[in-house]
Amino acid sequence: MQAEANELIHQPLRLKIMAALNGLMARDAVEFTRLKSVVGATDGNLGAHLATLEQAGYVKIEKDFNGKKPRTRVAMTSLGRKALAQHVAYLRDILEGVPTSAS
Amino acid sequence: MPISTQEAADTLQEIARTQRRASILRGYERGAPHLILWGIIWALGYGTCDLAPALANPAWLLLDVAGMTGSFLIGRAAAAGKTGATTAYGARFAALGFTALAFVIATYYILQPHDSAQFGAFPALFIALIYTVIGIWRGSRWAVAGIVLGVCTVGGYAFLREHFMLWMAVVGGGTLILTGLWLRRA
Numbered sequence: 056m057q058a059e060a061n062e063l064i065h066q067p068l069r070l071k072i073m074a075a076l077n078g079l080m081a082r083d084a085v086e087f088t089r090l091k092s093v094v095g096a097t098d099g100n101l102g103a104h105l106a107t108l109e110q111a112g113y114v115k116i117e118k119d120f121n122g123k124k125p126r127t128r129v130a131m132t133s134l135g136r137k138a139l140a141q142h143v144a145y146l147r148d149i150l151e152g153v154p155t156s157a158s
Numbered sequence: 159m160p161i162s163t164q165e166a167a168d169t170l171q172e173i174a175r176t177q178r179r180a181s182i183l184r185g186y187e188r189g190a191p192h193l194i195l196w197g198i199i200w201a202l203g204y205g206t207c208d209l210a211p212a213l214a215n216p217a218w219l220l221l222d223v224a225g226m227t228g229s230f231l232i233g234r235a236a237a238a239g240k241t242g243a244t245t246a247y248g249a250r251f252a253a254l255g256f257t258a259l260a261f262v263i264a265t266y267y268i269l270q271p272h273d274s275a276q277f278g279a280f281p282a283l284f285i286a287l288i289y290t291v292i293g294i295w296r297g298s299r300w301a302v303a304g305i306v307l308g309v310c311t312v313g314g315y316a317f318l319r320e321h322f323m324l325w326m327a328v329v330g331g332g333t334l335i336l337t338g339l340w341l342r343r344a
Contacts, residue, residue, distance in 0.1 A: 078177035
């Protein structure tokens with residue numbers, strides 16, 4: 056099967072978010088503040104890109120309370136993992152000189 | 159969306175770098191409460207060795223069991239909120255504790271240390287080795303903790319033999335607690 060580019064994921068910050076979440080185990084969630092330090096983004100920027108990824112069904116955002124403190128946690132969905140894997144395969148195809156759907 | 163070979167290579171590198179960074183920070187986050195717990199246990203255990211040597215053996219037995227139970231519960235709680243795989247993760251920490259304990263006991267049996275300072279120094283050096291090895295692969299903060307712990311243990315053994323247990327209670331336990339706090343802030 057020919058791998059395809061994913062323009063939504065290819066945006067630099069969204070790519071970092073997806074990569075960071077992909078480094079976790081399946082169903083593992085990471086706190087918003089931790090994700091922010093991993094990808095090096097501001098609150099607003101990270102929030103906006105997470106909303107885009109959530110709309111696409113690539114991430115799941117959960118809001119709850121840890122004691123009295125509000126907490127936002129983000130996890131990658133199986134659709135997101137599949138999409139990232141496909142985009143990575145596409146990038147590898149480019150490196151290996153395999154004709155891609157965009158070429 | 160045409161992507162050049164160079165851009166593809168850079169993007170793949172960025173993905174690998176971010177995944178590694180996320181994984182290291184996750185390791186710090188998960189390891190921190192264990193270090194703080196064992197720092198407290200060391201402070202109590204080595205402190206008992208110095209202040210009430212007759213109670214040292216039962217105290218260590220009790221503290222080791224408490225530490226392994228605590229590690230199991232911390233591991234389980236961390237997994238409960240995030241993966242759902244609670245028991246396996248907690249059990250892994252408990253197994254790690256039992257393995258380390260079995261190794262230390264077996265080494266004592268074979269090498270038969272002569273005095274209490276040797277008894278006290280060996281587990282600390284073993285833990286320092288483990289942290290340094292973890293640090294080589296999984297994040298430099300672990301290595302810093304291992305090296306500081308190892309140097310403090312050997313330094314105390316060489317220059318403060320009279321009060322080695324007290325040294326280990328304060329400096330050894332303190333190093334673990336401070337490292338735990340440092341990892342949590344990463």
